[in-house]
Amino acid sequence: PKTFKIAVLPGDGIGPEVVEQALNILNVIADASPDLSLDISTHLFGGCAIDAVGKPLPEETLAACKSAHAVLMGKCTPIPALSDSYSHLGSVGGPKWGVGLVRPEQGLLALRKELGLYANIRPASFASDSLLSHSPLKESVAKGVDFIVVRELIGGLYFGERKELTSSTGGTGFAQEDAAYDTMIYSVGEVERITRVAAQISLACDPPLPIHSIDKANVLASSRLWRKIVTATIEREYPMLVPLLDHQLVDSAAMVMVSNPRKLNGVILTENMFGDILSDESSVIPGSLGLLPSASLAGAPSKTTTCSGLYEPIHGSAPDIAGQGIANPIGTILSAAMLLRYSLGLEKEAAAIESAVRKVLDSEETGGHGFRTKDLGGNVGTKEIGAKIAEVL
Amino acid sequence: PKTFKIAVLPGDGIGPEVVEQALNILNVIADASPDLSLDISTHLFGGCAIDAVGKPLPEETLAACKSAHAVLMGKCTPIPALSDSYSHLGSVGGPKWGVGLVRPEQGLLALRKELGLYANIRPASFASDSLLSHSPLKESVAKGVDFIVVRELIGGLYFGERKELTSSTGGTGFAQEDAAYDTMIYSVGEVERITRVAAQISLACDPPLPIHSIDKANVLASSRLWRKIVTATIEREYPMLVPLLDHQLVDSAAMVMVSNPRKLNGVILTENMFGDILSDESSVIPGSLGLLPSASLAGAPSKTTTCSGLYEPIHGSAPDIAGQGIANPIGTILSAAMLLRYSLGLEKEAAAIESAVRKVLDSEETGGHGFRTKDLGGNVGTKEIGAKIAEVL
Ligand SMILES: CC(C)[C@H](C(=O)O)[C@@H](O)C(=O)O
């Protein structure tokens, strides 16, 4: 049987609980496929790694991730979070590690860079129309929303040259002209490769999805490069997608995403910082952060090619509800489905998990309100949801 | 009588129509105040200036704006726009001037910089609860939303050093490593002065408003400077506001603005690029772009000090409905009210306009649905709305 190496980083807070359920599901899949075998190893990452060895991304963890076909992650940062209190606090870092010199975020950024994970994929849609009532948008506005955000993840402001604020007076005070900066820089090659990811994701659907490229080309030089290279790459390599490509300004996109979100249905292709903002904005529209998965890829996957990647739910580590067995494991389970699709090339198995999740959410068992965790108004626990999905599978 | 010089830039599209109504209202105020006289002059700006003299910001216009107490502007850029089609297209520039080498946007950026308009103020709230049905958010989510975005307007990525994409191969093709960049740079002095504007706006209310400072301090050096200097400025100069200050990450804020917007009620203080995105996102929540005003100020106004400023509605020039007499003039009329408040120190007169607008929107005359333009589901024209507000005043 073909063996795939999977590095698992359960992380902090609710991470270990939700990862456990996703691993169960992966094992169900592996048990049912005689020619598939998973070699799963677990490693320290994030706050728990800071506690154990003084840094968020230990060498051993990085090495294991580098040699794996895919990485499955629980959660190391507490933002955004599953629970209401947490997702709305929005402060930097968690109650424990957030303010220190060594922060879990640094481990996350280093891991993305070291593994070359340049493409972050965040779908946001309604797993079921029965969830429309959970959206903050009017049902008529939200109905049918179906985004896939493709965010460049290791370029731009996040990794450009930067200068911290330092006191030029030598004392503790700062002079008026003391400054700090970050650089939003993109090269032609960086934009070409992320455009290919967006194109492949579009083409994986039948008919192919529209691609909305987001920039601020009326002001920024890096956005003018972005717009030019996205256009040229699609024209040169994906001529059939030319009629499906449009360009939107980031401010306008942030607006339309709320006022008329279906206009952005399809693939939303964007650079790192804009993607950070828009993917979070998009993720609250379907009404439950707990359901949404993500993938961070080191290549452009197609029906015939796979690439290595890191998979994690989009919610945070939610320390306030950790250990209570009430966290929603579905975001992590759907992340595992993405792992099967993009890194292992197992489309059928991925689709089976997605369909099982939908069935469980819509099951009639609890009076037609579905089998749901607390964040969706239900009272079913983390393990029970996981077990139910495994059963349906 | 005290004479104030007001430079008026009607601009393009629906600009002249909506500005006419705002000027009528200013004249009503001046006629009723024996010790107030307005010296109003009109100048070319934007697309019409490109047509007439080849550039969006002619010297004569700039000189007139510099010597005026305040500038009232219609609209020069078509984004975002009042009409549905336009506000959702979101392409750069208008159908006519948008793609040329000389773009209206350049005039706008140059005007902001030349006049030192470092503080952009954009309130977003419901002029009346009867407008809740126009919000894309569920009424229970939107009810009571009351933001004032204070955006730094002449720093950061918009004005930092930049490099355009140029071909290093000498031909038309680009090399993979050819790059372009923009610089997000902030100095201590720039952050201090915008913090003071936020503080004064907070203190103008009784009780003072919460201040939510937005940044990405878990990643960006310029955001760490921002957070440090905002905090230090409030602690040093406005100790009574310390308990009202919090810090939010921009991705989290973009999310909360949709999922639980009242959590951001008060002053939202942010740098230029984040402010561009968040102010547009915030502006669709009250459901009509046509009602919202803005001010761009060259100082921190308080109850006892005024500053020069530029005032304009937040909607675009909406070329597709220009000349039809159906544009909503209220955003411009409320901008004129802000002009009276911040640049002329006429708080009572400003409040009178705001109250007249509310009365007209809620008037029973058209069957309790208010006296409204097409964008709000009514069929009252631009001039009639203006006349009605003047009458109520
Ligand atoms: C924690 C933070 C560094 C990270 C980011 O900004 O990329 C997070 O917001 C995300 O989107 O994964």
Ligand SMILES: CC(C)[C@H](C(=O)O)[C@@H](O)C(=O)O
């Ligand atoms: C037209 C554009 C340059 C401008 C900006 O980005 O500042 C506009 O979006 C705004 O917010 O006033």
